Every structure is written in structure tokens, then in C-alpha cells.
Amino acid sequence: MRKLFDLSLPEENSRRKTIAVVMTVILAGLLTLWGIHGIGEYGIALFLFTPLFIGANPSILYGWRKPITRRDAFLLGLLTLGIFMAGLVLFAIEGLICIAMAAPFALFFMWIGSLIGYAIINKAPNNAPTATLLLVAAIPAMAFVEKDIEPALTSVTTSVTIVADPHTVWENVIAFPRMGEPEEFIFKTGIAYPVEAKIDGMGVGAIRHCNFTTGSFVEPITVWDEPRLLQFDVAEQPATMKELSFWDVDAPHLQDYLVSKKGEFKLTGLPGGNTLLEGTTWYCLRIKPAFYWHLWSKGIIHKIHARVLNHIKTNAEMEAYQIKYTKPHR
Numbered sequence: 001m002r003k004l005f006d007l008s009l010p011e012e013n014s015r016r017k018t019i020a021v022v023m024t025v026i027l028a029g030l031l032t033l034w035g036i037h038g039i040g041e042y043g044i045a046l047f048l049f050t051p052l053f054i055g056a057n058p059s060i061l062y063g064w065r066k067p068i069t070r071r072d073a074f075l076l077g078l079l080t081l082g083i084f085m086a087g088l089v090l091f092a093i094e095g096l097i098c099i100a101m102a103a104p105f106a107l108f109f110m111w112i113g114s115l116i117g118y119a120i121i122n123k124a125p126n127n128a129p130t131a132t133l134l135l136v137a138a139i140p141a142m143a144f145v146e147k148d149i150e151p152a153l154t155s156v157t158t159s160v161t162i163v164a165d166p167h168t169v170w171e172n173v174i175a176f177p178r179m180g181e182p183e184e185f186i187f188k189t190g191i192a193y194p195v196e197a198k199i200d201g202m203g204v205g206a207i208r209h210c211n212f213t214t215g216s217f218v219e220p221i222t223v224w225d226e227p228r229l230l231q232f233d234v235a236e237q238p239a240t241m242k243e244l245s246f247w248d249v250d251a252p253h254l255q256d257y258l259v260s261k262k263g264e265f266k267l268t269g270l271p272g273g274n275t276l277l278e279g280t281t282w283y284c285l286r287i288k289p290a291f292y293w294h295l296w297s298k299g300i301i302h303k304i305h306a307r308v309l310n311h312i313k314t315n316a317e318m319e320a321y322q323i324k325y326t327k328p329h330r
Helices: 002-008 013-039 044-062 070-090 096-123 125-147 166-174 290-326
Strands: 153-162 194-200 207-212 215-225 229-233 258-270 274-285
Touching: 002 125, 013 044, 013 070, 013 125, 044 070, 044 096, 044 125, 070 096, 096 125, 153 290, 166 229, 166 258, 166 274, 166 290, 194 290, 215 258, 274 290
Parallel strands: none
Antiparallel strands: 153 274, 194 207, 207 215, 215 229, 229 258, 258 274
């Protein structure tokens, strides 16, 4: 392995830097494709181990029998990560929004990787080839381990107070007319958002359709407690977003990695004839590390809830106002 390093890494600095970066990008790209499409896993292997490898490997290759500074190691890792991410977009593996979401996490672990690479090449240079092999092997090994870990069920609840009685609010919960264009920036990036809701039938067994920009959530009603509680399962759901890209990106995570399981609307009567409306979604997230991606998923779901609840609020309050001021007076 050491002879291979000596033969494949030229002495001239710029050529060696190019080879170090290109070899790392190619290896990281192949491992990413294997992980996503072969193993079917978006997890620690992709979002932690791959940036570690991208940060460490260029420093190990470039610094083999050559001096390298900590700053050089970081800049090499940063260049490699930038080219790697650009390649994901260029070859329609990922879109710009998902790259932007992953970037803070990837940058941090790339930096950690550059420190690891710098330490290896300066404190244990004879172990550099072994370290490269271990870094490469760790990525698919972790992906295989993660594949069998079942995601936990998580809930997100958002609430709004409505100046209307529960019966009026209920009528706007079970179905509501088409909404206007969103003002929130996040919905202008390609994230799917709700546009209207329709219902077929009444009571338990009715089918509610909450239509999003990417398709329809099909929601069989499981609890119909008018006007207090509406609960439903999610039988079908559309893609979570339309990726921003130069190409038509159909990444696997758009379909089966954030899975809504069920939802509910809870209506609580308040003094003065007002209503507290709470919307809850239960979902599973198959993307890891969960603590990082829940920051994004919970924030997005809150935004989706808020869009729906505020639309219901506007319609219900308008109806309540019309009833109050158009009722015939004796």
C-alpha cells in the first residue's frame, strides 16, 4: 500500500493536490451512490463519515512524505467538499435545497476530518495508507449497520386561537377552499405545501384529501367527534419537495424517508365563544442523524401547520363575522 502511494502521488505540489482532491471526490461519489441506491440509506455514513473522509483523505494523500499545515489540510478538505457537492448537483444525484440543508453539518465534520488527516500525517505517517483504507471501509459498514435501525415515531403540534365557535371552525377543518400563494420563503424553494382540502363522505371511514403542490395526502378518518376531534391515518402521501436543480432530480429521500403516519385536529372551546385549534402530525424520519434532521423536519411541518391553521382561522372568523352581523334583528 505504501508503494502504491509512492507510485501514484507525484512530487510536484499542484499535481499532487489535484490527484488528492480528484481521488477523494471519486471515492466519495462512488460510496455515496452505493449507499443511496445500493444500500438505500441516508444516514450517519453519508452525512458524518463521508464528510470526515472528504476532510481527512486529501490531507493524507497530499501530506504523504511532504510537509502540510493545519490550514492547508482545511483548505484541501473545503475544496474537495465543494467539488463533491457540485458533482451531486451536476449529475442530478441531489438538488440545491438538500445540499444547502446538509451543508452546515457536512462542513463541521469535514473540518474534523481535516484535523484527523493532519494528525495522522504528522504524528503517525506510516499508518496513513491504513487510515485511508479504514476511512473508506467505515462508510459502507456504517450504512449496513444503520439500515436495520427502525426510526422513532415523532409528533409536531401547532396551535392557533380563532375568534369563532367550535362548530364554525369544524366546518373549515374537514375541508377548506384553495389557498393563496405562500409568502413564506421556504415554500418558494420547492418544499411541498398544502393548497386545499376536500372530503368524501362524513364520519369515520370518510376520506379526506389534503392536496399539496406535489400531490395529495389521502387521509382515512379514524375519529369523528364533531366538533371536538378529527383524527386520520395517512394512506398515501406525495413527494416532500420538488428539488431545485438544473435537471429533474428524483432522489429516493423525496418519497420514502419522511413518512407521515397520522394526524389530528383538536378543537377546544374557549371563553367568549372562541376556539383553540391544535393540529398534530405524527411521522417517521429515516434520515440520520435524527437530532439534526429533526431540526429541519419539525420546522417545515410547523410552517405547513401554520399555513393550514391560519387559513382555517381566516375563513372561520369571516363566517362568524357574517353570521353575527347579517343575522336579522327584531
